[in-house]
Amino acid sequence: MSLLYAIDITGTFVFAISGALAGAAKKFDLFGASVIALVTALGGGTIRDLLIGSQPVGWMKDLNYLLAVAIAIAVSFLFKRYVERLRKTLFLFDTIGIGVFTILGLQKTLAMGLSPIIAILMGMVSAVFGGVVRDVLCNEDPLIFRREIYATACLAGGLVYVLLDSLSVRSDVSIILTVLLIIVLRGLAVKRKWYLPVIR
Amino acid sequence: MSLLYAIDITGTFVFAISGALAGAAKKFDLFGASVIALVTALGGGTIRDLLIGSQPVGWMKDLNYLLAVAIAIAVSFLFKRYVERLRKTLFLFDTIGIGVFTILGLQKTLAMGLSPIIAILMGMVSAVFGGVVRDVLCNEDPLIFRREIYATACLAGGLVYVLLDSLSVRSDVSIILTVLLIIVLRGLAVKRKWYLPVIR
Amino acid sequence: MSLLYAIDITGTFVFAISGALAGAAKKFDLFGASVIALVTALGGGTIRDLLIGSQPVGWMKDLNYLLAVAIAIAVSFLFKRYVERLRKTLFLFDTIGIGVFTILGLQKTLAMGLSPIIAILMGMVSAVFGGVVRDVLCNEDPLIFRREIYATACLAGGLVYVLLDSLSVRSDVSIILTVLLIIVLRGLAVKRKWYLPVIR
Numbered sequence: 110m111s112l113l114y115a116i117d118i119t120g121t122f123v124f125a126i127s128g129a130l131a132g133a134a135k136k137f138d139l140f141g142a143s144v145i146a147l148v149t150a151l152g153g154g155t156i157r158d159l160l161i162g163s164q165p166v167g168w169m170k171d172l173n174y175l176l177a178v179a180i181a182i183a184v185s186f187l188f189k190r191y192v193e194r195l196r197k198t199l200f201l202f203d204t205i206g207i208g209v210f211t212i213l214g215l216q217k218t219l220a221m222g223l224s225p226i227i228a229i230l231m232g233m234v235s236a237v238f239g240g241v242v243r244d245v246l247c248n249e250d251p252l253i254f255r256r257e258i259y260a261t262a263c264l265a266g267g268l269v270y271v272l273l274d275s276l277s278v279r280s281d282v283s284i285i286l287t288v289l290l291i292i293v294l295r296g297l298a299v300k301r302k303w304y305l306p307v308i309r
Numbered sequence: 310m311s312l313l314y315a316i317d318i319t320g321t322f323v324f325a326i327s328g329a330l331a332g333a334a335k336k337f338d339l340f341g342a343s344v345i346a347l348v349t350a351l352g353g354g355t356i357r358d359l360l361i362g363s364q365p366v367g368w369m370k371d372l373n374y375l376l377a378v379a380i381a382i383a384v385s386f387l388f389k390r391y392v393e394r395l396r397k398t399l400f401l402f403d404t405i406g407i408g409v410f411t412i413l414g415l416q417k418t419l420a421m422g423l424s425p426i427i428a429i430l431m432g433m434v435s436a437v438f439g440g441v442v443r444d445v446l447c448n449e450d451p452l453i454f455r456r457e458i459y460a461t462a463c464l465a466g467g468l469v470y471v472l473l474d475s476l477s478v479r480s481d482v483s484i485i486l487t488v489l490l491i492i493v494l495r496g497l498a499v500k501r502k503w504y505l506p507v508i509r
Numbered sequence: 510m511s512l513l514y515a516i517d518i519t520g521t522f523v524f525a526i527s528g529a530l531a532g533a534a535k536k537f538d539l540f541g542a543s544v545i546a547l548v549t550a551l552g553g554g555t556i557r558d559l560l561i562g563s564q565p566v567g568w569m570k571d572l573n574y575l576l577a578v579a580i581a582i583a584v585s586f587l588f589k590r591y592v593e594r595l596r597k598t599l600f601l602f603d604t605i606g607i608g609v610f611t612i613l614g615l616q617k618t619l620a621m622g623l624s625p626i627i628a629i630l631m632g633m634v635s636a637v638f639g640g641v642v643r644d645v646l647c648n649e650d651p652l653i654f655r656r657e658i659y660a661t662a663c664l665a666g667g668l669v670y671v672l673l674d675s676l677s678v679r680s681d682v683s684i685i686l687t688v689l690l691i692i693v694l695r696g697l698a699v700k701r702k703w704y705l706p707v708i709r
Contacts, residue, residue: 136707161365172624245446254338360559361569450647454532505539508585
């Protein structure tokens with residue numbers, strides 16, 4: 110559990126860095142870029158918490174999330190050029206991040222007594238809708254509505270987690286398998302340029 | 310009541326189809342188009358539920374709504390060309406839909422003990438703000454901010470419903486009158502090209 | 510307290526006027542401009558209430574806020590040309606408004622038992638995020654993400670208020686000092702063209 114928490118905070122940090130850079134690319138000022146960093150990192154979980162009715166939203170009850178975002182903003186601001194060279198490393202952490210965000214969002218939704226189908230949806234929302242809010246605030250078409258398999262990997266991961274859970278597989282085993290599945294799916298999708306079909 | 314529920318589900322289905330087509334028109338992939346279908350169909354009621362504090366939001370407690378959206382996505386994906394030829398039929402169901410969405414949203418708000426004025430607003434929000442979220446996610450100006458009388462028909466319908474209710478008119482009678490009023494108002498507005506004035 | 514309430518309502522009125530004019534500038538119709546007026550005036554407090562979990566949101570429980578917005582819409586619609594000549598006066602009230610919105614939002618958040626850091630954030634959100642929702646609905650880049658010191662003045666004011674409060678300064682004194690600080694900071698920022706740095 111403590112490992113999940115550590116990855117959750119690290120994922121928040123990495124998401125916030127990518128948000129700060131996205132804000133900078135739009136030539137927003139320090140305030141604007143900070144808002145983009147914050148919504149990219151915490152927006153998905155915030156939407157989930159609002160929809161399932163878990164308020165005050167999660168990051169208000171554990172300031173480590175805000176701290177991770179604040180450090181990410183400072184790092185992006187001070188070492189932008191260096192950070193941009195780390196894209197590959199960031200990509201890895203981002204992918205581990207969406208795996209863990211999916212599971213934590215799913216578990217929180219189940220804990221509210223909601224259906225597994227809703228939980229799978231909310232796992233995906235936790236992982237990827239911060240990016241949607243980022244794109245809305247940046248006044249751009251949401252990237253994940255056209256991108257290679259990304260949200261879909263989270264949905265597949267969530268489905269597998271729920272199945273393993275219903276088979277009484279040990280929780281830590283299903284968590285590891287789910288995160289691995291999401292990482293592999295997304296990695297393959299990027300490498301092999303897998304795309305979802307478009308309605309014609 | 311059972312008839313209202315049936316129309317509510319049908320309206321959700323029709324809204325989801327129009328959302329899926331809007332997503333496809335933006336060249337979003339299957340995931341993106343599905344999100345647009347979902348927010349078009351369920352976004353208005355979701356915003357209402359968040360504002361009045363009825364959480365988890367309605368569609369999380371009755372999976373038939375998600376099912377209607379899922380079928381609508383599948384139908385749009387498999388039979389897009391056929392569906393597009395049904396525009397007139399869809400228009401009719403869409404119009405009946407906003408009538409019923411208005412009443413159900415209004416009743417839910419009143420049941421939370423809120424003022425009739427708030428209930429009229431929330432009836433309209435339930436009926437038309439899914440379309441606003443759709444347009445925000447599609448990165449376009451909200452259609453209903455410029456369109457012929459549409460949201461206004463819902464406000465007028467809500468006002469009449471509240472008035473009839475205060476005169477102790479039987480509930481099923483006021484429901485039928487309200488829905489008819491919304492249908493007629495919107496139909497006339499489209500036919501006669503009625504527009505709201507613009508601030509100059 | 511009654512003075513704070515009067516300024517709160519006046520600030521709501523002034524924000525709604527600026528929103529209605531923004532909607533008119535986009536050539537939205539009366540309905541569209543009214544929605545923009547409403548979200549500009551009440552959107553910040555609404556987001557705060559959703560995040561901290563105070564629902565139904567504030568303006569649903571005291572109809573004077575909606576009344577202020579409705580009058581502002583009518584005034585903008587009937588006397589647009591006259592209102593536009595009042596820009597300087599509106600600027601003054603807008604600036605007093607964000608000062609008071611910041612404090613009220615901060616106090617409400619503290620009253621929910623949340624941390625002072627969250628309260629400072631929520632004070633700022635109450636004051637300036639109505640404008641962000643306005644820009645999202647108008648399909649434009651959020652103004653305050655690039656503008657001279659504006660949200661930052663609210664954050665500075667919130668910080669000072671929390672500090673004074675922790676030093677047991679009398680509440681009315683810290684309120685006056687905080688609002689004055691926000692007014693002076695913002696006035697100077699506009700006059701001297703102070704901008705926040707951009708990440709490069």
